[in-house]
Amino acid sequence: MRDVVEIGLSKSARRGYHLDDIAIVPTRRTRDVDDVSTNWQLDAYPFKIPCVAHPSDAIMSPATAVELGRLGGLGVLNVEGLWTRYADPSKILEELSGLDDDSHATKRLQEVYAEPIKPELIGERVKEIRDGGVTVAVRVSPQHTLALAPVILDAGVDLLVIQGTLVSAEHVSTTDEPLNLKEFIADLDLPVIVGGCTNYQTALHLMRTGAAGVIVGIGADEWSTTDRVLGIRVPMATAIADAADARRDYLDETGGRYVHIIADGNLQTSGDIAKALGCGADAVMVGEPLSRSESAPAGGAWWHSAASHPKLPRGSFGAAEESLGSLDKVLYGPSEDPDGVLNLFGGLRRAMAKCGYRDLKEFQKVGLVLDR
Numbered sequence: 001m002r003d004v005v006e007i008g009l010s011k012s013a014r015r016g017y018h019l020d021d022i023a024i025v026p027t028r029r030t031r032d033v034d035d036v037s038t039n040w041q042l043d044a045y046p047f048k049i050p051c052v053a054h055p056s057d058a059i060m061s062p063a064t065a066v067e068l069g070r071l072g073g074l075g076v077l078n079v080e081g082l083w084t085r086y087a088d089p090s091k092i093l094e095e096l097s098g099l100d101d102d103s104h105a106t107k108r109l110q111e112v113y114a115e116p117i118k119p120e121l122i123g124e125r126v127k128e129i130r131d132g133g134v135t136v137a138v139r140v141s142p143q144h145t146l147a148l149a150p151v152i153l154d155a156g157v158d159l160l161v162i163q164g165t166l167v168s169a170e171h172v173s174t175t176d177e178p179l180n181l182k183e184f185i186a187d188l189d190l191p192v193i194v195g196g197c198t199n200y201q202t203a204l205h206l207m208r209t210g211a212a213g214v215i216v217g218i219g220a221d222e223w224s225t226t227d228r229v230l231g232i233r234v235p236m237a238t239a240i241a242d243a244a245d246a247r248r249d250y251l252d253e254t255g256g257r258y259v260h261i262i263a264d265g266n267l268q269t270s271g272d273i274a275k276a277l278g279c280g281a282d283a284v285m286v287g288e289p290l291s292r293s294e295s296a297p298a299g300g301a302w303w304h305s306a307a308s309h310p311k312l313p314r315g316s317f318g319a320a321e322e323s324l325g326s327l328d329k330v331l332y333g334p335s336e337d338p339d340g341v342l343n344l345f346g347g348l349r350r351a352m353a354k355c356g357y358r359d360l361k362e363f364q365k366v367g368l369v370l371d372r
Helices: 062-070 090-097 103-112 119-131 142-155 181-186 200-207 226-230 236-254 270-278 327-332 344-354
Strands: 004-008 011-014 022-025 040-042 045-047 051-053 076-078 137-140 159-163 192-197 213-216 260-263 283-286 367-370
Touching (some): 022 270, 062 119, 090 103, 119 137, 119 142, 142 159, 142 181, 181 192, 192 200, 192 260, 200 213, 200 236, 213 236, 236 260, 270 344, 327 344
Parallel strands (some): 051 283, 076 137, 137 159, 260 283
Antiparallel strands (some): 004 011, 022 367, 040 045
């Protein structure tokens, strides 16, 4: 039964829960950590860990996409980012890494992202990633998908991520021809990931487009301002669980077509990752934690893709922090930090082992408890 509360005489609201509001309940069995698998597969592409990088220029360059791929995750390059606007954005990234987290930083982001996208650079960046021998994934916004798709597809990507703050399968417009996701995906020969979304109905409709994966969440963390700018904030535990329910119904509807859920929102620690997967996600989209690695292109600074929007930025600029070590260390340790910000996926494996589960599919069945 849904937990509904009365806001006033004419309005009620569902109660939602953040990942911080819940905890994982172990079973009667424990398991050796070496017997636990964090392997994950999206369509024909296998991965060692359920880690998808947020397509922010702060953490994703062609080189870091290759590095993350070799370490077992999936790097996603933003084809509307600095790497497709400038032949060599390294000096701009170096400048951004030295900015403070104030209003000037937002203005500077808007200025550097005003440079037009150069289609020829898309092909060059895709080739750099492909030459690294890893799965090639790029992100494009729904608004620019139709215009940039021919260039992206000609470049030869493996996975296409169509991502905005919020994406629906029923976009209505009286001024522009809207992107018909179902028709667009049906014409492609490669898997498409779409999102974000925050509720059952939208998740189900996005699954019906033929998407291989659905991003759940709006990337909200302490630097996101979507809730303050748009008034939109859906707690992640509830959003993931609702999307998992939509997937269950979609499986019944289609006779077994499985759509992967990728959680994107305030995933800072290994415990956050474990709880997101326990709520029903197949993988997580990791952002700011990867900015702490020494290979992050912006030298420790952090910003969301929407932080540079020319008219309505929805993300604060996070000033550079000291590196915590290599990307390998962030993902796999060893860690000297007791708070779970290093060895993210080693922590996930240990959580699975403590609860007795041997793989990610089993772990989605873990019990949860409210602890707030």
